[in-house]
Amino acid sequence: MKKKTRNILRTSIILSIVILLGVTLWFNLTSDSQAIQVGDDAVDFQLETLNGEEMQLSEINEDKGVILNFWGTWCEPCREEMPDMNEIYNEGHEDYEIVAVNVSEGEQQINQFLSSLDENLSFPIALDSNRDVTKAYQVGPLPTTIAIDKNGVVVEKQEYQLTTDDIYSFIEQSTSE
Missing domain, CATH: 3.40.30.10 (Glutaredoxin)
Structure with a gap:
Protein backbone atom coordinates (compact mmCIF):
# COMPACT_ATOMS: atom_id res chain seq x y z
CA MET A 1 0.00 0.00 0.00
CA LYS A 2 1.30 3.42 -0.87
CA LYS A 3 2.19 5.84 1.88
CA LYS A 4 -0.34 8.41 0.61
CA THR A 5 -3.17 5.81 0.62
CA ARG A 6 -2.27 4.70 4.17
CA ASN A 7 -2.35 8.31 5.40
CA ILE A 8 -5.79 8.88 3.82
CA LEU A 9 -7.07 5.66 5.40
CA ARG A 10 -5.71 6.59 8.85
CA THR A 11 -7.17 10.09 8.62
CA SER A 12 -10.56 8.67 7.58
CA ILE A 13 -10.61 6.23 10.51
CA ILE A 14 -9.63 8.89 13.04
CA LEU A 15 -12.21 11.32 11.63
CA SER A 16 -14.92 8.62 11.81
CA ILE A 17 -14.08 7.87 15.46
CA VAL A 18 -14.19 11.57 16.37
CA ILE A 19 -17.58 12.00 14.64
CA LEU A 20 -19.03 8.91 16.38
CA LEU A 21 -17.80 10.13 19.78
CA GLY A 22 -19.29 13.55 19.13
CA VAL A 23 -22.67 12.11 18.13
CA THR A 24 -22.69 9.83 21.19
CA LEU A 25 -21.87 12.70 23.54
CA TRP A 26 -24.50 14.92 21.92
CA PHE A 27 -27.24 12.29 22.37
CA ASN A 28 -26.25 11.62 25.97
CA LEU A 29 -26.06 15.28 26.95
CA THR A 30 -29.30 16.32 25.22
CA SER A 31 -31.37 13.36 26.41
CA ASP A 32 -34.35 14.40 28.55
CA SER A 33 -34.68 11.07 30.35
CA GLN A 34 -32.92 10.68 33.65
CA ALA A 35 -32.91 7.63 35.86
CA ILE A 36 -35.43 7.56 38.69
CA GLN A 37 -33.63 8.70 41.82
CA VAL A 38 -34.37 8.64 45.53
CA GLY A 39 -36.74 11.53 46.24
CA ASP A 40 -38.56 11.31 42.89
CA ASP A 41 -42.26 10.53 42.67
CA ALA A 42 -42.97 6.94 41.69
CA VAL A 43 -44.26 6.39 38.16
CA ASP A 44 -47.73 4.84 38.31
CA PHE A 45 -48.39 1.79 36.17
Whole structure:
Protein backbone atom coordinates (compact mmCIF):
# COMPACT_ATOMS: atom_id res chain seq x y z
CA MET A 1 0.00 0.00 0.00
CA LYS A 2 1.30 3.42 -0.87
CA LYS A 3 2.19 5.84 1.88
CA LYS A 4 -0.34 8.41 0.61
CA THR A 5 -3.17 5.81 0.62
CA ARG A 6 -2.27 4.70 4.17
CA ASN A 7 -2.35 8.31 5.40
CA ILE A 8 -5.79 8.88 3.82
CA LEU A 9 -7.07 5.66 5.40
CA ARG A 10 -5.71 6.59 8.85
CA THR A 11 -7.17 10.09 8.62
CA SER A 12 -10.56 8.67 7.58
CA ILE A 13 -10.61 6.23 10.51
CA ILE A 14 -9.63 8.89 13.04
CA LEU A 15 -12.21 11.32 11.63
CA SER A 16 -14.92 8.62 11.81
CA ILE A 17 -14.08 7.87 15.46
CA VAL A 18 -14.19 11.57 16.37
CA ILE A 19 -17.58 12.00 14.64
CA LEU A 20 -19.03 8.91 16.38
CA LEU A 21 -17.80 10.13 19.78
CA GLY A 22 -19.29 13.55 19.13
CA VAL A 23 -22.67 12.11 18.13
CA THR A 24 -22.69 9.83 21.19
CA LEU A 25 -21.87 12.70 23.54
CA TRP A 26 -24.50 14.92 21.92
CA PHE A 27 -27.24 12.29 22.37
CA ASN A 28 -26.25 11.62 25.97
CA LEU A 29 -26.06 15.28 26.95
CA THR A 30 -29.30 16.32 25.22
CA SER A 31 -31.37 13.36 26.41
CA ASP A 32 -34.35 14.40 28.55
CA SER A 33 -34.68 11.07 30.35
CA GLN A 34 -32.92 10.68 33.65
CA ALA A 35 -32.91 7.63 35.86
CA ILE A 36 -35.43 7.56 38.69
CA GLN A 37 -33.63 8.70 41.82
CA VAL A 38 -34.37 8.64 45.53
CA GLY A 39 -36.74 11.53 46.24
CA ASP A 40 -38.56 11.31 42.89
CA ASP A 41 -42.26 10.53 42.67
CA ALA A 42 -42.97 6.94 41.69
CA VAL A 43 -44.26 6.39 38.16
CA ASP A 44 -47.73 4.84 38.31
CA PHE A 45 -48.39 1.79 36.17
CA GLN A 46 -50.80 -1.06 35.62
CA LEU A 47 -49.56 -4.59 34.86
CA GLU A 48 -51.06 -8.03 34.66
CA THR A 49 -49.81 -10.55 37.20
CA LEU A 50 -48.83 -14.12 36.49
CA ASN A 51 -52.21 -15.10 37.99
CA GLY A 52 -54.01 -13.04 35.33
CA GLU A 53 -55.08 -10.23 37.67
CA GLU A 54 -54.55 -6.53 36.96
CA MET A 55 -52.50 -4.60 39.51
CA GLN A 56 -52.14 -0.82 39.70
CA LEU A 57 -49.23 0.64 41.66
CA SER A 58 -51.25 3.62 42.94
CA GLU A 59 -53.94 1.30 44.37
CA ILE A 60 -51.41 -0.80 46.27
CA ASN A 61 -49.56 2.33 47.36
CA GLU A 62 -52.66 3.98 48.87
CA ASP A 63 -52.03 2.39 52.26
CA LYS A 64 -48.82 0.38 51.90
CA GLY A 65 -45.21 0.91 51.03
CA VAL A 66 -44.19 -0.91 47.86
CA ILE A 67 -40.99 -2.70 46.95
CA LEU A 68 -40.54 -3.23 43.22
CA ASN A 69 -38.02 -5.93 42.36
CA PHE A 70 -37.13 -6.02 38.65
CA TRP A 71 -35.80 -9.44 37.65
CA GLY A 72 -35.24 -11.99 34.89
CA THR A 73 -35.21 -15.79 34.78
CA TRP A 74 -31.63 -15.86 33.48
CA CYS A 75 -30.38 -13.67 36.34
CA GLU A 76 -28.53 -15.72 38.99
CA PRO A 77 -28.52 -12.93 41.63
CA CYS A 78 -32.30 -12.67 41.12
CA ARG A 79 -32.64 -16.40 41.81
CA GLU A 80 -30.51 -16.09 44.93
CA GLU A 81 -32.40 -13.16 46.50
CA MET A 82 -35.95 -14.43 45.89
CA PRO A 83 -36.04 -17.05 48.69
CA ASP A 84 -34.90 -14.43 51.22
CA MET A 85 -37.52 -11.96 49.99
CA ASN A 86 -40.19 -14.66 50.20
CA GLU A 87 -39.19 -15.72 53.72
CA ILE A 88 -39.29 -12.14 55.00
CA TYR A 89 -42.55 -11.46 53.12
CA ASN A 90 -44.14 -14.47 54.83
CA GLU A 91 -43.22 -13.04 58.25
CA GLY A 92 -45.93 -10.43 57.65
CA HIS A 93 -46.54 -7.73 55.09
CA GLU A 94 -49.43 -5.67 56.42
CA ASP A 95 -47.57 -2.38 55.86
CA TYR A 96 -45.84 -3.15 52.58
CA GLU A 97 -46.09 -5.14 49.37
CA ILE A 98 -43.32 -6.75 47.34
CA VAL A 99 -44.00 -6.87 43.60
CA ALA A 100 -41.58 -8.92 41.50
CA VAL A 101 -41.63 -7.27 38.05
CA ASN A 102 -40.44 -9.70 35.39
CA VAL A 103 -38.76 -7.92 32.52
CA SER A 104 -40.18 -9.04 29.15
CA GLU A 105 -40.17 -12.81 29.44
CA GLY A 106 -42.88 -15.30 28.57
CA GLU A 107 -45.09 -17.08 31.08
CA GLN A 108 -43.58 -20.46 30.19
CA GLN A 109 -40.05 -19.25 31.01
CA ILE A 110 -41.27 -17.69 34.26
CA ASN A 111 -43.18 -20.82 35.31
CA GLN A 112 -40.11 -23.00 34.60
CA PHE A 113 -38.01 -20.66 36.70
CA LEU A 114 -40.54 -20.68 39.56
CA SER A 115 -40.85 -24.46 39.52
CA SER A 116 -37.06 -24.72 39.91
CA LEU A 117 -37.18 -22.80 43.21
CA ASP A 118 -37.40 -24.74 46.48
CA GLU A 119 -40.61 -23.01 47.56
CA ASN A 120 -43.55 -21.18 46.03
CA LEU A 121 -43.30 -17.40 46.09
CA SER A 122 -46.05 -15.65 48.05
CA PHE A 123 -45.66 -12.15 46.62
CA PRO A 124 -47.21 -11.15 43.28
CA ILE A 125 -45.28 -11.45 40.03
CA ALA A 126 -46.10 -8.71 37.53
CA LEU A 127 -45.42 -9.15 33.82
CA ASP A 128 -43.74 -6.21 32.10
CA SER A 129 -44.01 -7.88 28.68
CA ASN A 130 -43.27 -4.80 26.58
CA ARG A 131 -40.84 -3.23 29.10
CA ASP A 132 -42.92 -0.07 29.57
CA VAL A 133 -42.46 -0.04 33.35
CA THR A 134 -38.80 -1.03 33.07
CA LYS A 135 -38.27 1.92 30.72
CA ALA A 136 -40.32 4.29 32.90
CA TYR A 137 -38.06 3.49 35.87
CA GLN A 138 -34.94 3.41 33.62
CA VAL A 139 -33.93 0.04 35.02
CA GLY A 140 -30.53 -1.09 33.79
CA PRO A 141 -28.91 -4.10 35.42
CA LEU A 142 -30.97 -6.85 36.99
CA PRO A 143 -31.88 -7.22 39.71
CA THR A 144 -32.87 -3.65 40.48
CA THR A 145 -35.03 -2.99 43.52
CA ILE A 146 -36.92 0.23 44.26
CA ALA A 147 -38.68 1.09 47.53
CA ILE A 148 -41.65 3.47 47.40
CA ASP A 149 -43.08 4.94 50.60
CA LYS A 150 -46.78 5.42 51.39
CA ASN A 151 -46.63 8.93 49.90
CA GLY A 152 -45.59 7.56 46.50
CA VAL A 153 -41.98 8.74 46.74
CA VAL A 154 -38.96 6.62 45.81
CA VAL A 155 -37.01 6.22 49.05
CA GLU A 156 -34.43 3.58 48.12
CA LYS A 157 -32.92 2.09 44.97
CA GLN A 158 -30.36 -0.67 44.55
CA GLU A 159 -28.98 -2.12 41.33
CA TYR A 160 -27.61 -5.41 42.59
CA GLN A 161 -28.59 -8.44 44.67
CA LEU A 162 -30.29 -7.78 47.99
CA THR A 163 -29.01 -9.28 51.20
CA THR A 164 -31.38 -10.08 54.06
CA ASP A 165 -30.32 -6.82 55.76
CA ASP A 166 -31.02 -4.92 52.52
CA ILE A 167 -34.53 -6.39 52.34
CA TYR A 168 -35.30 -5.32 55.91
CA SER A 169 -33.89 -1.87 55.13
CA PHE A 170 -36.12 -1.57 52.04
CA ILE A 171 -39.15 -2.56 54.15
CA GLU A 172 -38.24 -0.01 56.81
CA GLN A 173 -37.74 2.74 54.21
CA SER A 174 -41.00 1.96 52.42
CA THR A 175 -43.10 1.88 55.59
CA SER A 176 -41.66 4.88 57.45
CA GLU A 177 -43.76 8.03 57.56
